[in-house]
Amino acid sequence: MxxxxxxxxxxxxxxxxxxxxxxxxxxxxxxxxxxxxxxxxxxxxxxxxxxxxxxxxxxxxxxxxxxxxxxxxxxxxxxxxxxxxxxxxxxxxxxxxxxxxxxxxxxxxxxxxxxxxxxxxxxxxxxxxxxxxxxxxPGITSVQALTAAHAIPLNSLAAPVVITTGRRLREGGWPEGADTVVVMLDGGCAFGSLPAEGVHIWWGAYLGMAQEALVEGPLGDVAAAIVETRAALRARHGWIMDVYLMRRRDG
Missing domain, CATH: 3.40.1010.10 (Tetrapyrrole methylase, N-terminal domain)
Known part of the structure; x- marks a missing residue:
């Protein structure tokens, strides 16, 4: 056994x-x-x-x-x-x-x-x-580490949360009925395929590690910075683990 x-x-x-x-x-x-x-x-x-x-x-x-x-x-x-x-x-x-x-x-x-x-x-x-x-x-998840690093709640008041992947986000767009979306396993920065108006993003890489990197702001303002930062970090370290949360309205 x-x-x-x-x-x-x-x-x-x-x-x-x-x-x-x-x-x-x-x-x-x-x-x-x-x-x-x-x-x-x-x-x-x-x-x-x-x-x-x-x-x-x-x-x-x-x-x-x-x-x-x-x-x-x-x-x-x-x-x-x-x-x-x-x-x-x-x-x-x-x-x-x-x-x-x-x-x-x-x-x-x-x-x-x-x-x-x-x-x-x-x-x-x-x-x-x-x-x-x-x-x-059980262990601390990247979702918990992300919300802690940015000091934000996971959900808006009384609202649901969808946790999905970059591939599903790119193929299906924003999940129906959710105002908060957490995206994992996204090597292609699928947030760039979404309409940015009214969306806020909190992104983090190497969460909890010495090389932790964080970016947050309106999606239209920071999307390019996240793509650039992610590429630079991946080139520097040879790998990257990142996750992000997007919200359509303040909660």
Missing amino acids: IDLHLIGIGTGNPDHLTMAAIRAMRGADLILLPRKGDAKSDLIDLRRSLCAANVSEATRVVEFDLPTRSPTPPYIEAVHDWHDAIAAAWAEQIAVHLPGGGALALLVWGDPSLYDSTLRIAERLRADGMALRLHVV
């Missing part, structure tokens, strides 16, 4: 790690850390530092190369194939390092429930016959 602990670690600030997360890390027999290439070495360096600060030598920390997603469309099919490859990589590491079972921990950016597929990938292992118990430790 494998007890798989999916541990939300927040958005990059070591202070985001909860006591529950630390207990789960310390209770693990094995922690797997994914390598995503030299361009994203900061990401594994942060995970390494979290492990060094919070677990003893009794817990094995093993790094492995994370498979990459094919850029060839269709998108959903490519994602499914990618998840299959990641599940196979996990299974390989488990077979080598936990052949008799035990407690395995994976450190998940933000929270495992929000625009993260770790839970879906874990279900593939179970579907393939692995004896698996899932445990989830």
